[in-house]
Amino acid sequence: MSSPINKVVEEIEKGRIFLITSHINLEGDALGSELSLAYLLKMLGKNSFVYNASALPNNYKFLPLLYFLDKPRYKIDDFDTAIVVDCSNFVRIGKIKNLITSKKRIINVDHHPDNNYFGTANLVDPTASATGEIVFRLFKRMGVPLNRDVALCIYTAIVSDTGGFRNENTTARTHRIVSQLLNYDLKPSLVFENIYEMYSPARMRLLGLSLESLNIDRKRGIAWMSVSQRLLKNSGASLDDVDGFVEIMRSIKGIKLAILFQEIEKNQIKVGFRSREGVDAGNLARIFGGGGHFAASGCILKGNLEEIEKKVLNEIRGKIK
Ligand SMILES: [Mn+2]
Numbered sequence: 001m002s003s004p005i006n007k008v009v010e011e012i013e014k015g016r017i018f019l020i021t022s023h024i025n026l027e028g029d030a031l032g033s034e035l036s037l038a039y040l041l042k043m044l045g046k047n048s049f050v051y052n053a054s055a056l057p058n059n060y061k062f063l064p065l066l067y068f069l070d071k072p073r074y075k076i077d078d079f080d081t082a083i084v085v086d087c088s089n090f091v092r093i094g095k096i097k098n099l100i101t102s103k104k105r106i107i108n109v110d111h112h113p114d115n116n117y118f119g120t121a122n123l124v125d126p127t128a129s130a131t132g133e134i135v136f137r138l139f140k141r142m143g144v145p146l147n148r149d150v151a152l153c154i155y156t157a158i159v160s161d162t163g164g165f166r167n168e169n170t171t172a173r174t175h176r177i178v179s180q181l182l183n184y185d186l187k188p189s190l191v192f193e194n195i196y197e198m199y200s201p202a203r204m205r206l207l208g209l210s211l212e213s214l215n216i217d218r219k220r221g222i223a224w225m226s227v228s229q230r231l232l233k234n235s236g237a238s239l240d241d242v243d244g245f246v247e248i249m250r251s252i253k254g255i256k257l258a259i260l261f262q263e264i265e266k267n268q269i270k271v272g273f274r275s276r277e278g279v280d281a282g283n284l285a286r287i288f289g290g291g292g293h294f295a296a297s298g299c300i301l302k303g304n305l306e307e308i309e310k311k312v313l314n315e316i317r318g319k320i321k
Helices: 004-014 028-043 090-098 131-142 148-161 172-184 188-196 201-211 229-235 245-250 281-287 305-319
Strands: 017-022 047-050 081-085 105-110 121-124 215-217 222-227 257-265 268-275 296-302
Touching (some): 004 081, 004 105, 017 028, 105 131, 148 172, 148 188, 201 222, 222 305, 245 257, 245 268, 268 305, 281 296, 281 305
Parallel strands (some): 017 047, 222 257
Antiparallel strands (some): 215 222, 268 296
8 A cells, every 4th residue: 555645646646737725714834835736736747726715815925926826727627636735624625615526536635633534645644733844745755846936835834834933833843844945045034024914003903902801711721802893893904803813812821722702794703712731722622513733723603702702611611620
């Protein structure tokens, strides 16, 4: 039996036209991995295009290789192989799943521990800090040299998923890969500025208003707050502006679990979990039908903001001593 990476290489060699996609709510790991894979395929003489259900977020517009997001000259349905990156399951790709009929082959490249191996070939490594790390391995395995553009995409993927090398998934291997990427004349400060320092004044107003609802359970080390549609309106901010709020709560001394309740629309509440040390945020999200990593996870629940907040906290207080 061939190893997972060999099986993926076989599928890449077999394919002629590839559709590359990732999860809804695109972020750095998804985009960086997609664009680097598109470049890898180009170097192998293959056609590919990157097609996502979600639009490109503003803070990733600095990425190179974005031309792979342009509509291809051939029919969109002409691909024989789909590469799905950074998705634990097939549903996470949103409406793109309608294009990937049973006749298409699927290559699943991911690092989520709850990946359900939906691909024809599956390269899943939960010890990788980012899917970008696995893509880096594919370049080495296939003997395709990196260039500055690809190095920047993979670097962004890793920075994004390690929270700037702060999360527990950051390993010696992560830093070894990064040290190789930095040989391509990258400017780390540019990546950090784009990902973490492009905020609008409206976001700061929203943060101020949201912090008024900050609650702390010192005994259990839990912090939580909520962002309602009303606050979004009052501050002039958008849903994207809420990005990073949950990490701000986790940065409070003594907090092991931060929970953000976000009203994405009426009776639709997105719950984000960020944890540290012995608290498995992924397991907590799975109680409510969500999923994710050890330190970062989430779920979406139906109900009003106060109801959901009560329900989730009651459940979680029972799990954390
Ligand atoms: Mn990822």
